[in-house]
Amino acid sequence: MRSPQKKIKSNLEYLRKLFIMPESPDKFIEFGHELLEMIHDFFQEKGGIHSAITLPELARIFNQTCIPDEPMLIKDVLAEIKGKVIDHSVKVGSPYYIGHMISAIPYFMILLEMIIAALNQNQVKIETAKASSFVEREFVAWLHRLVFNRPERFYQRHMQNPKVALGNITSDGTLANLTALVVAREKAFPPTKNFPGARVVGIEKALEHYGYERAVIVVSTRGHYSLKKAAGLLGLGEQNVIEIPVDEFNRMDIKRLKRKLNHLQHDSGGKAKIMAIVGIAGTTETGNIDPLPELGSISREIGAHFHVDACWGGSALLVDEYKPMLRGIEQADSVSIDAHKLLYCPMAMGIVLFRSEKDLNLIKQTSRYIIRRNSVDTGRFTIEGSRPFSCLKPWAALKIIGREGYGLLFRKARESTFAMMNLLQEAETFEVLNTPELFIITYRFLPAHVKAQISEWMSLGRSRRKGKEPREALHRLRKTNHIINALNIKLHKALRLDDTTFVSRTTLESTRYRPQKIVVLRAVLINPLTDHQILKEIIGTQKRLGGKIWKEFEPAYQKIAG
């Protein structure tokens, strides 16, 4: 808070000095030091992951409706940031925080952010980003090769050729997916001699010209919501994202896909253009991977753009032992990957890669003043305009950590995943509901005797026996699941209140209880600081709280079980 004696008067000399890195940067270093101590304390501090403060209390802290008139001292503002912001931030880097696709980050990332801010390059244009444009293109080529592994000469010819782009750096995965789909749209309604292309004339005229009534994007029910958002933005309509059910492994059901495609192509009079098929390499909810080789050949067969949303899992290609899992990704026309996920970079940066060096030319922009025709500016190919030099972070990280290092990190993540699976088994009061591939477990609290009971109902219900009994068993199973759903919602809320650990929560229709929707807890195990002891504490807390809450639900269950 500002105290009256610290009131300072603006003057230009003071302001100008703010813009100059001081001759001897002692003051700056001093601030930097204090800041680091402050951040250090924040992470060391015992106490909640989310801070105990309530949202209404925060609303009261940040309730100034006007911009401050008078300047404040930097140190006072930093103190305010400490007290009001840092102290009430979420400790997403805590090893007890295993709820979202976020982790601790290597501390050198902070150094890289300093460089990025100090250089302040704008990647849109070579006049504002010289070496950094080349770093970006090199980084894009690295990932392109990782995914598509085209011949060495392909990269030698194209990686630094300003006439093409092998991919874009985007502000996040949503923009990466959007970029892939706008290219797919242009490929579905391409420019010809008499037709300037969808982006020029609009969707309505494009559909008309090519004789279609709609353009659809096909993805599994595990598809990220950014795809629907993209379909809405691109004027295709959210309802034209066709969701194909998944199997028990959360992978798109290929039979159903084929049936749907057949229907779209033939039974509905061929009026639907299948613009893109999207495969997922690491679903947001369960971390599972679609059958990419099958999706690749089907896409090729029907002439649809094949996009792989590998925002989560794409980086696993860095490590040989994960390559078989991602087989088929090299058949994609485009692939999106997030740097702030498994490349362990700070928020936020996406990457979209196109197998063909020609694809991004379909959406190339020019303008008189900033990206002249025949320019070499990166901004010609991107949806975003002004862009920071974000790619320095993963570019440097790949050097500092190396493929070897990422290998160790992913191995550690896999170990944590197995460790957690074992602990959940041992605890006996949990049920795991997916088969983890990329470090994500979905599970629920379920008392041992209830688990035994519903197994019995399930085998009875699915047996070939006829009559009332199997029907009755399935009915009881559904009612019990309903109770267990409520229990897990309540448990998740209790965990949030306890706040010493954090997992997230979602609802899946794809478990062994399908089609019934099951509430699950979701753990993402990528923080290398999360060790076995911590996992034990996390599960211990869940077991303890779950057991307590179960008591409230037990009578209702007894009524069902009889």
Next chain:
Amino acid sequence: MRSPQKKIKSNLEYLRKLFIMPESPDKFIEFGHELLEMIHDFFQEKGGIHSAITLPELARIFNQTCIPDEPMLIKDVLAEIKGKVIDHSVKVGSPYYIGHMISAIPYFMILLEMIIAALNQNQVKIETAKASSFVEREFVAWLHRLVFNRPERFYQRHMQNPKVALGNITSDGTLANLTALVVAREKAFPPTKNFPGARVVGIEKALEHYGYERAVIVVSTRGHYSLKKAAGLLGLGEQNVIEIPVDEFNRMDIKRLKRKLNHLQHDSGGKAKIMAIVGIAGTTETGNIDPLPELGSISREIGAHFHVDACWGGSALLVDEYKPMLRGIEQADSVSIDAHKLLYCPMAMGIVLFRSEKDLNLIKQTSRYIIRRNSVDTGRFTIEGSRPFSCLKPWAALKIIGREGYGLLFRKARESTFAMMNLLQEAETFEVLNTPELFIITYRFLPAHVKAQISEWMSLGRSRRKGKEPREALHRLRKTNHIINALNIKLHKALRLDDTTFVSRTTLESTRYRPQKIVVLRAVLINPLTDHQILKEIIGTQKRLGGKIWKEFEPAYQKIAG
């Protein structure tokens, strides 16, 4: 470069340590110190603005087609960054760099970037961004009030109300404009009982439902290329951005606008929906401001969404003396502002504000796993998904610099603009071609005697005299302008080669020579470190090089002038 003896072997302990802010952060501080010295040296260094290295040479430096296998030491990578990246970056913060909408930034921004990276909040969701979501909403409310100045109770009610959003933080101005236009599209084809809205059914069905053949966006010829990009993305078609010519002050010609609107609404059978009218508050090329009050009333009259692209000029509202210039902006339905422009933040951050708290609800998203219905997550309203806590920078800057401080900075920018105008006059070999409002001058090199000659031709050509002579004068004028265009392109290239100073270059159709297109140099005068002496040097260099190059063009001119 890596030397063999420094080869390090990956091990998990080493890697884990990278993820922990060291107990005593000495090593980190040491790196930080070195980095700052490095950056300091870079800025102090004499030598070119863009570094002398050629693009092909850079292409050879960044030509590794594979991701490195083995890890490197942080200090070696930092040394590589220094030698290969920093040394060949563009000194966009140099006071001699007055060519783009970029400036030196206050050094405390680097401290803020450290905090942002260390906290690593993801603004998409309250579970990953607690206090930072409230900071964002407070900051958005500040700017909303600055632009729309709605009553205090409006802000008290809405600023921290998670059911609505007064605006979004976006990755840049392009995304801010895109957000405004997707909302405009939804308002043009709104959901009703029988119609779920354009985003759900797509453009084709939306046009059909409402009985239109196309939806258009109207903007002046000074409109930023992001608007065309947005029209393409949104499925409206780039050709449906209707450009209205500007007057000599680079402001949209209202008469022509009315004529065009009339034609669109009546003569063409009313089949065009006028979706949005875009006013510009600070055009990219000339920094001029459209007649916003007129655009506001016309938009209201015809029921079009009125968007003001104030990416450049919006921040000027911070200072009372600029408010009259921006009068009418408060009538907008939406306004976009860039933080990395006149708020002096590092790359990149945009802001889009909506006058009505209901507008952003039209594009609200939900999903099972990340932004549940009834959630309070900011991500429901944004085009982007994962987003960094960027708004900490302008939020803190408004406290540290204050309105007063921004007032001083903008006054300094205006002084620099006037100073440069005067120096251009005094030098006698330049012609200024716009009337600067917001710190941008467009001008060209033009020898004094040629200037006198073309004035003469112009008055003769535009006189009421009939016959061959006036026609002949105009012909000579055009041919001379053609030569002067070539001269200024060559001068700009020579300046790039000299590289001690930097202005940009563009082509305008709106000068006193309209409709002939004139090549102009473009100076953006916002760096508070650019003083009078530096401006003198910049213009001195241009005069010297321009004079030299003129000799090549003189014979051709003599032929015309006779």
